[in-house]
Amino acid sequence: MHDARYGWSSVHRCPSRHSDGERPRPARPGGGLTVPTIETRGLTKSFGDVDAVLDLDLTIEAGEVFGFLGPNGAGKSTTINLLLDYIRPTSGSVEVFGMDAQRHPAKIRERVGVLPEGYGFDDPLTGREYLDWAIGTKDADDDPAALLDLVSLTDDAGRMAADYSKGMQQRLAFAMALVDDPDLLILDEPSTGLDPNGVRTMRENVADVAADGTTVFFSSHHLAEVEAVCDRVGVMNEGELVAVDSIDGLRDTVGGHAAIELECATPPTELGVEALDGVVDVAVEDHTLTVTCVDPGRKIDVVTHVAERADVVDILSTTVSLETLFNELTEGGREGGGETTAEVAQ
Amino acid sequence: MSIDSVLSKDLTSVRRSGALWGVAVCLTMLATMVAYVNIGRGAPPLREAQDAYGLLAGLVGVLVPIVAIVASYMSITGERASGGIKFLLAFPNTRRDVFAGKLLSRLAVVGVIVLFMFVAATAITVAKYGVLPVGVAVGVFAVSLVYAWAFVALSVAFSSATASRSQAIAAAVGSYFLLVILNLTFRFSQVVRLVYDTILGLGENPHLYAAADYVSPYIAYQKAANLVYPAAMERQVFRLPEEARETLPVYLTDEFSLVVFAAWLVVPLALGYLRFQRSDLQ
Incomplete structure (x- = not known):
């Protein structure tokens, strides 16, 4: 661009x-x-x-x-x-x-x-x-x-x-x-x-x-x-x-990384999303569950998994921007970054 | 070339700063006044004219260090505190250029102020007595210049070694108090005497006490003035008993003041320069 x-x-x-x-x-x-x-x-x-x-x-x-x-x-x-x-x-x-x-x-x-x-x-x-x-x-x-x-x-x-x-x-x-x-x-x-x-x-x-x-x-x-x-x-x-x-x-590094946001009727805690293959990061804020996957193809698994366990109200799919990567590498990544690497390695 | 870059920029800045002009005008007026109020005691005009320079030397001894310190104490610290040094060193200048450029600039400025004082005092003296005691006038001017430069050198050295304004002020005030004020009243010799004789009980040693006093440029200035005064104007600077005066060692002679000044001009600058070379400037 x-x-x-x-x-x-x-x-x-x-x-x-x-x-x-x-x-x-x-x-x-x-x-x-x-x-x-x-x-x-x-x-x-x-x-x-x-x-x-x-x-x-x-x-x-x-x-x-x-x-x-x-x-x-x-x-x-x-x-x-x-x-x-x-x-x-x-x-x-x-x-x-x-x-x-x-x-x-x-x-x-x-x-x-x-x-x-x-x-x-x-x-x-x-x-x-x-x-x-x-x-x-x-x-x-x-x-x-x-x-x-x-x-x-x-x-x-x-x-x-x-x-x-x-x-x-x-x-x-x-x-x-x-x-x-x-x-x-x-x-x-x-x-x-x-x-x-x-x-x-x-x-x-x-x-x-x-x-x-x-x-x-x-x-x-x-x-x-x-x-x-x-x-x-x-x-x-x-x-x-x-x-x-x-x-x-850097874009390639982020490349496959994609995020999906699922808004649920009840706070979507303890759904076991972390355990899914290809899931890099999971965050819950109120009724919104944000999941980062190694590639966009994994999103469907996440949706299926969550839909079976919770009442999904809305779905928002995004690709991870360089900004996210930057944040991950710097302040945001201090805790999450290490875990992410570990999970990917698994 | 590069010293030139730092020097010319600094001289322009100093020339445009009102404060230093104010100080220069004040000192010149004081010098004029001192020359004017010099009271004759019925001596021949030449002797009286010479006395006027002795009086001027008294003024220089106390006030010129203040001017030299004020003109120099922020020379390098100021650039560090304000970030001006970032520009000085972003261009093809080395730290040596910054140090030398600042030093030369401040030596020149203080030199000019001392020159103003002597020109004014000389004008009044010639007008009043109709004679110009060339030897004393030039001699006292030269000694005063060296005295002023010793304080410039010391202050630039402190300035190169301190990173903040408050440290620079502390160094400036401290050096004036220790080297000038202390020697007007209570002298180094009294401290040494207290330790040497009263505490350690090693007996009286007048030559040692005098040598302690000689460390101060203020004392050295008076001793150096003896070199250019006619015999009648020479003073006993040290408080020595009669018998100690008879056998004056070489390190207490008037001539030795030149060695004292040389040390004040070289040692602080060398230490400050080494410190500045190793400093982190940010």
Whole structure:
């Protein structure tokens, strides 16, 4: 569905297809063996006895648009802070463009555009001056007016950035990240503070940048945001990477999973639905019984089983969305997820 | 190049902040006043003009540390607390660039304020006495600059090692109290004397007590001023008994103040830099 909206994504969906000559950028030195843009090995960061990131192995290839998902506090920003050498790993390694993040921070920063989390425009500088500073520091030749126009700040360029609304600051920070056409764009929760229009514009800009071959590393707690622009996503939960796959792959994982809701005359408890073959999850809320099955074909067994034991008033059948999977992988999945796996194994 | 990026941005910010201009104007006015009220005792005009610089040095000794601390204590902590450092380090700057850029910027700002004070005081002195004691004027200015920079270095070092505003304030107030206020009244030497003689019963050791006082840049400043004063203006800074003055060890000479200042300029910065290099900035 997102192919229709973003023509570029079919080109960039899978990095291995980039050899078809459609990529505007030349291949990196080293022939076919390109250096991953981001590579972490056993990356761990502990604050006291809390592991913010635990044993993270992540590889992002050049040209990918990677969505980094997870609820607040899952370790997304910590990972980004480690990539940028804002903080130092407890153990493990981080490489960006094949360079160690701690040993070559400046060289990495020359090629990276960053929209950080928790930034502040506290200097008494105007939006335009901040942008000029960004261009000067990167020794770039961008046209500040064009960048300001891109993020719709032309009229406010002469105002102090500290007085901007959160959304305007976010757009200014995004414009600064785009300076010098970076090889890697790291966006930490880019839609924070933006109105729906701003979110859409941001998404379009990210899509444009990605279409030029820029690798994008994009963190978010909104699946929908990532779904529309990313080739691949990684899901973090409590410091650990719980899933890495393409959007399609994730869909396949959910694939057969289907849910059915049965509204009964009496609360449908203790019907033994859990024991049925192919049933993954059972939830009861008032008179509604929600059953998740490994594939839609199992639904009929559930209906038959329940109809024999209770008075079914209504039936609602749904396919499980990625959102459900995401919830299962993260907060919702902490208890249910483990049981689900166990039951499927049986 | 990168130090430049941090430096130029910081200087622009400082230039636009009203507070520091206010402080600079106040201090310049105070310096003007001190030069103006310097009361002659019928001495030749040159001697009186020199005395005016001695009076100015007294003002510098107490007030310039405040300016240096206020101008520097939030230099790096502020960027960390507000998230400004996220931008500084999102661009091709290293932590070394941030540290050096901030330090140079604040050294320059405080240097300019001290310069303003001396220019104002000199103008009044020349107008009043018709002579310019070049040696004393330049000498006291140079010593005052080093004194001010020692506090800038110390405050930037603290600033690089503290992550929150409250810690930075505690370090700033603490350092002024310990290094200046304490030495105006009750001195380090009295603490050392209490421990060494009264508690441990090791007997009197005036040279040791004086050395303890010498640790303070406030004392070192007065000793350093002796280097540039004419003989008539030199002061006994240490409270030493007569016989202890006869056999002054090298570590209590006026010249040794340069070593004290060198240590204040280098040691805190080195420690702060190492701490900053290892810190998690978030």
